[in-house]
Amino acid sequence: MAKIRIYQLAKELEMSNEELLKILDDMGVAYKSHASTLEEDTAQAVKELIGEQRVAEAARRAEEARKAIPPRPPVVVIMGHVDHGKTSLLDYLRKSRIAEKEAGGITQHVGAFEVKTEGGTVVFIDTPGHEAFTTIRQRGAKVADIAVIVIAATEGVMPQTKEAIAHAKASGAKIIYAANKMDLPGADINRVYQDLMQMGIVPVAYGGDAEVLPISAKTGQGIPELLETILLIAELEDLRADPKAEAQGVILESRMDKQAGALVSLLVQQGTLRVGDYVVAGEHWGKIRAMSDADGKRRSEAGPGSAVQVLGFSELPVAGETFFWVPDQVAAKEITEERIEERRARESQAEAGRTRNLADLMR
Ligand code: GDP
Numbered sequence: 282m283a284k285i286r287i288y289q290l291a292k293e294l295e296m297s298n299e300e301l302l303k304i305l306d307d308m309g310v311a312y313k314s315h316a317s318t319l320e321e322d323t324a325q326a327v328k329e330l331i332g333e334q335r336v337a338e339a340a341r342r343a344e345e346a347r348k349a350i351p352p353r354p355p356v357v358v359i360m361g362h363v364d365h366g367k368t369s370l371l372d373y374l375r376k377s378r379i380a381e382k383e384a385g386g387i388t389q390h391v392g393a394f395e396v397k398t399e400g401g402t403v404v405f406i407d408t409p410g411h412e413a414f415t416t417i418r419q420r421g422a423k424v425a426d427i428a429v430i431v432i433a434a435t436e437g438v439m440p441q442t443k444e445a446i447a448h449a450k451a452s453g454a455k456i457i458y459a460a461n462k463m464d465l466p467g468a469d470i471n472r473v474y475q476d477l478m479q480m481g482i483v484p485v486a487y488g489g490d491a492e493v494l495p496i497s498a499k500t501g502q503g504i505p506e507l508l509e510t511i512l513l514i515a516e517l518e519d520l521r522a523d524p525k526a527e528a529q530g531v532i533l534e535s536r537m538d539k540q541a542g543a544l545v546s547l548l549v550q551q552g553t554l555r556v557g558d559y560v561v562a563g564e565h566w567g568k569i570r571a572m573s574d575a576d577g578k579r580r581s582e583a584g585p586g587s588a589v590q591v592l593g594f595s596e597l598p599v600a601g602e603t604f605f606w607v608p609d610q611v612a613a614k615e616i617t618e619e620r621i622e623e624r625r626a627r628e629s630q631a632e633a634g635r636t637r638n639l640a641d642l643m644r
């Protein structure tokens with residue numbers, strides 16, 4: 282870059298002469314007027330400074346925009362080896378939640394439930410086998426922010442514990458280890474520590490950063506601390522979701538009911554889903570006719586972190602599939618038809634590939 286006049290540089294940087302002159306003053310650069318010529322290295326320094334200022338300004342705006350989005354509750358999945366206490370822990374959490382409410386309140390299985398504590402709300406996924414969790418991961422989406430890996434302190438880490446840890450890590454979820462069955466005489470948290478360390482996971486008790494909490498899903502010992510730790514991690518993660526965005530989320534479960542038709546449980550991750558909305562999930566679409574929550578209450582809308590059961594799909598979307606809002610039936614039909622066609626095209630291509638390979642082999 283050669284010498285340049287101040288007004289030329291101002292134009293190049295898309296700023297007024299006055300703005301640029303002010304910057305030159307701040308930098309201690311002498312000039313007569315906006316027509317004065319700047320040395321090449323001065324012009325270069327001005328450009329760099331303005332570039333940095335603009336980057337900082339953009340970052341500040343982005344941060345402001347992010348902060349304007351309200352916080353959302355963490356979504357937690359419980360995983361672990363068979364018989365180590367996943368169901369018992371969910372039952373305990375669900376019961377403590379029912380106890381909070383007036384007696385006689387009905388509950389409905391919608392694939393997830395909320396636990397409200399003084400420190401905040403936690404959403405627990407309780408779809409059997411957590412198929413949604415694995416399917417969703419295969420599809421590249423994410424449902425749980427935090428995975429609680431339950432390890433019976435009477436047994437320690439078992440093969441499925443390792444699998445669960447691998448799944449959780451791959452999904453990008455934060456992990457908390459719950460050493461369960463601490464009420465039993467044979468329980469030994471040191472066994473859990475040792476087993477985890479063998480896997481290169483270092484508990485906080487040993488100076489690492491893996492939270493390993495002693496609990497009993499039977500007596501409830503340690504469960505308040507578990508909830509606290511979940512909320513603490515959630516706070517650090519600074520989880521937010523915009524309730525005003527177009528609704529999107531994850532299908533947790535779906536089944537056909539003889540009377541009601543397709544019953545679909547879903548988790549809203551962003552935006553607000555309303556009765557009357559059209560949504561697409563994979564190759565299927567629905568117009569939401571009715572929604573109800575885990576308390577069995579009818580809902581007209583569901584915001585981020587809400588799990589609801591919806592009526593309005595004609596066919597069953599696959600659990601683990603993501604869903605998203607579309608404006609109308611025309612969009613819903615076109616998108617699903619496109620997806621079906623794309624899949625068929627892929628299938629016939631794969632088919633053609635197979636025949637060719639077989640032909641090659643027999644050559
Ligand atoms: P899952 O296969 O991981 O879902 O395990 P379950 O929740 O079905 O628990 C397996 C068995 O362990 C059941 O008989 C539970 O009653 C028992 N169990 C689970 N958690 C505890 C606990 O904290 N203490 C005791 N004593 N038993 C437990």
Ligand code: MG
Pocket residue numbers: 367368369
């Ligand atoms: Mg179970």
